[in-house]
Amino acid sequence: MTQQTDIPADPLIIAGRTFRSRLMVGTGKFPSSLALKQALAGCDAEIVTVALRRADLNNPGGDSILSVLDPKRHLLLPNTSGARNADEAVRLAKLARAAGCEPWVKLELTPEPRYLLPDPIETLRAAEMLLKEGFIVLPYIQADPILAKRLEELGTATVMPLGAPIGSNRGLKTRDMIRIIIEQANVPVVVDAGLGAPSHAAEAMELGADAVLVNTALADATDHEAMGRAFAMATEAGRMAYRAGLGPERVTAEASSPLTGFLSKA
Amino acid sequence: MSFLTELEAWPAERVRACIEAATVDDVDRAIAREERTPHDLCALLSTAALERLEPMAQEAHRLTRRHFGRVIKMYVPIYISNVCGADCTYCGYAVRSGNKEKRLTLTEAETRRECEVLAAQGFQSLLLLTGEARQAVPPGQIADAVSIAHEYFPSVSIEVYSLSEDDYRLMVDRGLEGVTLYMETYDKATYEKVHLKGEKMDYLFRLDALDRAGRAGARRLGVGALLGLFDSHIDAFWTAMHARYLQRTCWQSEVSISFPRLQHTPERFSIPRLVSNQDLVQLMLASRLFLPEAGITISTRERPPFRDRLIPLGVTMMSAGSSTRPGGYATHGEDTLEQFEVEDTRTPAEVAAAIRSFGYEPVWKDYDYGFAGVAGTGSIS
Numbered sequence: 178m179t180q181q182t183d184i185p186a187d188p189l190i191i192a193g194r195t196f197r198s199r200l201m202v203g204t205g206k207f208p209s210s211l212a213l214k215q216a217l218a219g220c221d222a223e224i225v226t227v228a229l230r231r232a233d234l235n236n237p238g239g240d241s242i243l244s245v246l247d248p249k250r251h252l253l254l255p256n257t258s259g260a261r262n263a264d265e266a267v268r269l270a271k272l273a274r275a276a277g278c279e280p281w282v283k284l285e286l287t288p289e290p291r292y293l294l295p296d297p298i299e300t301l302r303a304a305e306m307l308l309k310e311g312f313i314v315l316p317y318i319q320a321d322p323i324l325a326k327r328l329e330e331l332g333t334a335t336v337m338p339l340g341a342p343i344g345s346n347r348g349l350k351t352r353d354m355i356r357i358i359i360e361q362a363n364v365p366v367v368v369d370a371g372l373g374a375p376s377h378a379a380e381a382m383e384l385g386a387d388a389v390l391v392n393t394a395l396a397d398a399t400d401h402e403a404m405g406r407a408f409a410m411a412t413e414a415g416r417m418a419y420r421a422g423l424g425p426e427r428v429t430a431e432a433s434s435p436l437t438g439f440l441s442k443a
Numbered sequence: 444m445s446f447l448t449e450l451e452a453w454p455a456e457r458v459r460a461c462i463e464a465a466t467v468d469d470v471d472r473a474i475a476r477e478e479r480t481p482h483d484l485c486a487l488l489s490t491a492a493l494e495r496l497e498p499m500a501q502e503a504h505r506l507t508r509r510h511f512g513r514v515i516k517m518y519v520p521i522y523i524s525n526v527c528g529a530d531c532t533y534c535g536y537a538v539r540s541g542n543k544e545k546r547l548t549l550t551e552a553e554t555r556r557e558c559e560v561l562a563a564q565g566f567q568s569l570l571l572l573t574g575e576a577r578q579a580v581p582p583g584q585i586a587d588a589v590s591i592a593h594e595y596f597p598s599v600s601i602e603v604y605s606l607s608e609d610d611y612r613l614m615v616d617r618g619l620e621g622v623t624l625y626m627e628t629y630d631k632a633t634y635e636k637v638h639l640k641g642e643k644m645d646y647l648f649r650l651d652a653l654d655r656a657g658r659a660g661a662r663r664l665g666v667g668a669l670l671g672l673f674d675s676h677i678d679a680f681w682t683a684m685h686a687r688y689l690q691r692t693c694w695q696s697e698v699s700i701s702f703p704r705l706q707h708t709p710e711r712f713s714i715p716r717l718v719s720n721q722d723l724v725q726l727m728l729a730s731r732l733f734l735p736e737a738g739i740t741i742s743t744r745e746r747p748p749f750r751d752r753l754i755p756l757g758v759t760m761m762s763a764g765s766s767t768r769p770g771g772y773a774t775h776g777e778d779t780l781e782q783f784e785v786e787d788t789r790t791p792a793e794v795a796a797a798i799r800s801f802g803y804e805p806v807w808k809d810y811d812y813g814f815a816g817v818a819g820t821g822s823i824s
Contacts, residue, residue: 205512206512206513207512207513207514208512209799209802209804229811230814231806231808233567233808259811259814260813264816265813265816268816269811272811288694289694289695290696291690291736292736344509344510344512345509346509393512396512396513
């Protein structure tokens with residue numbers, strides 16, 4: 178992507194590791210490995226999440242998702258989606274590490290299969306267990322500022338509050354809480370789930386999120402590569418706008434040529 | 444708590460009247476709504492809805508893609524026994540049909556061999572089936588089969604006779620993921636007419652079985668009616684209501700619906716209400732609109748061209764390369780009695796290719812040993 182010269186380089190740093198891209202990609206809903214490959218080519222994402230329940234880690238060459246990922250370009254971030262409690266999530270993470278994955282894990286604990294909302298109690302418990310086991314933990318959470326702080330204090334590498342239920346494409350329904358999480362966070366905040374359009378990603382980044390994660394919107398696109406590029410551009414634009422300093426919203430108009438301006442020129 | 448309470452609130456006469464009263468405007472409103480009520484479901488099952496099948500299909504397609512993406516989960520059945528103590532008038536396994544020389548229960552070694560052959564074909568999700576034969580295949584033996592299968596497949600589900608909560612828990616503890624149990628028909632009078640012998644005669648014990656399975660920790664619950672035994676539109680209404688009830692009561696379990704329809708039956712049974720292709724499509728679409736997050740399975744009872752056309756209409760799970768005979772894959776060939784004739788005889792690779800041709804990805808693995816917490820291939824001791 179292009180880099181504006183008057184704004185210094187602005188890498189994303191998670192657990193001491195530097196990333197160029199602030200757009201993460203989930204892989205669960207793509208219609209083919211080719212579609213995923215096209216989306217990744219378009220958005221140039223570095224962090225790619227893969228559901229451990231789907232991945233055949235014992236046969237990565239034969240796995241349609243894993244075979245697309247380039248270890249030189251992508252950090253494979255295993256996720257524990259489908260886990261209903263902390264014990265299941267920890268077992269999945271250990272299996273992934275035993276199969277040769279790096280000790281990074283996107284912690285997803287969704288005991289209810291319809292809306293896939295995260296369980297805050299089990300997430301906190303699993304995070305504690307995984308951190309003790311030496312994992313770098315990126316937890317998916319409801320947009321709960323207190324839970325975010327609790328996880329940060331435990332030592333998670335990020336917090337990943339949802340914008341809306343997974344797959345809903347509804348955008349930032351939790352905007353007010355995400356704003357508080359961002360304001361209070363000392364770790365990167367990754368807005369995850371519900372981002373259905375590039376404008377949603379831009380909005381999250383304008384708020385001050387450090388990164389966004391997208392799956393359904395890319396998987397559902399007619400042109401996966403173009404949509405990947407659109408999301409990458411929106412993510413970058415949102416981040417740039419945030420760093421450039423957005424003007425405050427006002428209820429009343431503020432004239433660009435004030436009628437009383439002559440007084441200060443006297 | 445039992446689904447019976449809801450069934451009693453929606454007797455056949457009420458469902459029929461609600462379906463018959465629906466207008467095209469009611470159907471349009473039902474399609475446009477985000478959350479659909481039982482009255483909306485009736486509208487979608489009505490004759491008036493036949494004028495709106497295409498918009499229903501578009502909405503079903505949209506909802507399915509939103510929740511599941513463009514993926515179809517693949518699974519395969521193994522019949523571990525065709526011994527049966529029930530007399531279901533419509534079924535090839537019924538005790539009345541005799542064929543003693545063609546009935547058997549697989550040994551552990553035979554079960555293992557069947558698993559080896561299917562695992563080598565790429566399957567990672569297995570459904571174990573038996574007849575209605577608690578004495579010939581007691582719960583402990585099914586649990587043993589679950590353990591054997593779990594060595595080869597991360598995901599193991601069962602479709603067997605109704606079990607107690609303790610029996611389901613025993614199997615969940617061995618790594619069982621899901622339980623499928625068809626009510627056959629929710630209409631009690633019809634149920635009693637077609638189930639003439641054995642434990643299966645106990646309507647309520649079967650109706651509440653999936654509640655017990657959910658309480659025991661089964662992660663997937665599959666419901667269905669055998670379409671053709673009773674008015675299929677009313678049975679589809681009750682099936683969808685049962686699924687929604689289970690989503691509320693067994694909130695940690697994923698609920699799925701199947702749409703098996705009677706096509707081949709023993710000579711003594713003539714199908715009272717044939718279900719057309721159009722009927723089946725309407726029932727499937729109405730169910731998807733009512734239950735956006737439910738899995739939908741389409742059986743190998745359907746012929747390949749029709750089965751393939753259903754893929755974009757809400758299907759999320761398909762079997763392939765299926766045999767409905769014990770030992771049908773490796774150990775007994777065609778020497779054993781089959782439950783029903785499979786219409787889709789394509790190989791798993793052929794079915795996967797058909798799925799891809801419709802722009803979907805066949806998913807062989809969607810469950811992990813890590814969920815089960817018991818020994819299995821790839822598990823951590």
